[in-house]
Amino acid sequence: xxxxxxxxxxxxxxxxxxxxxxxxxxxxxxxxxxxxxxxxxxxxxxxxxxxxxxxxxxxxxxxxxxxxxxxxxxxxxxxxxxxxxxxxxxxxxxxxxxxxxxxxxxxxxxxxxx
Amino acid sequence: xxxxxxxxxxxxxxxxxxxxxxxxxxxxxxxxxxxxxxxxxxxxxxxxxxxxxxxxxxxxxxxxxxxxxxxxxxxxxxxxxxxxxxxxxxxxxxxxxxxxxxxxxxxxxxxxxx
DNA sequence: AATCTTTATCGTAATATTGCAATATTAAAT
DNA sequence: ATTTAATATTGCAATATTACGATAAAGATT
Numbered sequence: 001x002x003x004x005x006x007x008x009x010x011x012x013x014x015x016x017x018x019x020x021x022x023x024x025x026x027x028x029x030x031x032x033x034x035x036x037x038x039x040x041x042x043x044x045x046x047x048x049x050x051x052x053x054x055x056x057x058x059x060x061x062x063x064x065x066x067x068x069x070x071x072x073x074x075x076x077x078x079x080x081x082x083x084x085x086x087x088x089x090x091x092x093x094x095x096x097x098x099x100x101x102x103x104x105x106x107x108x109x110x111x112x113x114x
Numbered sequence: 115x116x117x118x119x120x121x122x123x124x125x126x127x128x129x130x131x132x133x134x135x136x137x138x139x140x141x142x143x144x145x146x147x148x149x150x151x152x153x154x155x156x157x158x159x160x161x162x163x164x165x166x167x168x169x170x171x172x173x174x175x176x177x178x179x180x181x182x183x184x185x186x187x188x189x190x191x192x193x194x195x196x197x198x199x200x201x202x203x204x205x206x207x208x209x210x211x212x213x214x215x216x217x218x219x220x221x222x223x224x225x226x227x228x
Numbered sequence: 229a230a231t232c233t234t235t236a237t238c239g240t241a242a243t244a245t246t247g248c249a250a251t252a253t254t255a256a257a258t
Numbered sequence: 259a260t261t262t263a264a265t266a267t268t269g270c271a272a273t274a275t276t277a278c279g280a281t282a283a284a285g286a287t288t
Binding site: 115116117118119158161169172173175176192193 | 264265266268275277
């Protein structure tokens with residue numbers, strides 16, 4: 001026991017979970033924030049922006065990259081990172097779907113007068 | 115070591131991470147899917163819908179509830195669940211923000227000809 | 229070539245998550 | 259009051275994550 005039973009779920013469910021899981025750490029949210037804040041992609045100084053040791057940041061970047069949320073481009077001896085729009089579109093379309101559906105049943109759901 | 119260093123990040127970053135983390139498991143995506151699929155909130159039969167033992171499902175529901183993503187309403191000896199729209203709006207607005215910003219710099223970012 | 233800079237990997241300790249059997253709890257039904 | 263049904267909690271084993279020091283790798287600089 002202990003390992004997630006991915007085989008019981010759909011490919012889509014597993015994929016959404018992988019994306020969400022990758023964003024499920026404040027350091028990785030902070031990385032995304034930083035990539036967004038900048039006007040262009042970020043080359044090199046992500047480590048200095050975070051309150052974590054370099055190996056830890058490297059590990060977080062790797063996880064975001066494995067999930068497909070960011071792209072990295074070697075530029076000399078440093079690496080330029082930016083957000084991978086496509087992965088975010090998948091998440092966003094799911095959220096849009098949820099918002100649309102919950103809006104429909106908002107009034108009738110869960111806390112009726114009874 | 116081993117524990118997430120939440121104190122180094124902003125409240126907003128930690129909160130977004132909590133929401134994303136709660137969605138970072140296929141069983142919990144499946145629960146959300148099921149709550150969405152139904153026309154109204156779901157009373158009672160979530161356990162039967164998932165390929166996991168009852169205590170495991172109960173635990174996943176608890177995590178979604180703790181994160182604020184779903185609401186549970188006791189109805190006799192069963193519980194009615196539905197999605198908490200507000201929590202999703204926070205995530206969605208973040209994603210919308212990301213999409214808008216990445217669209218702007220799409221062409222200039224990360225894989226220049228060079 | 230030696231050195232510096234940047235990023236990755238290894239190893240490891242601390243902590244968290246996942247899953248479930250067993251058991252408890254709570255309310256309905258008999 | 260017992261029994262039944264639905265959900266929660268406890269306890270525990272297996273596995274995963276987090277963090278970082280030490281070290282490696284790869285390109286830039288001198």
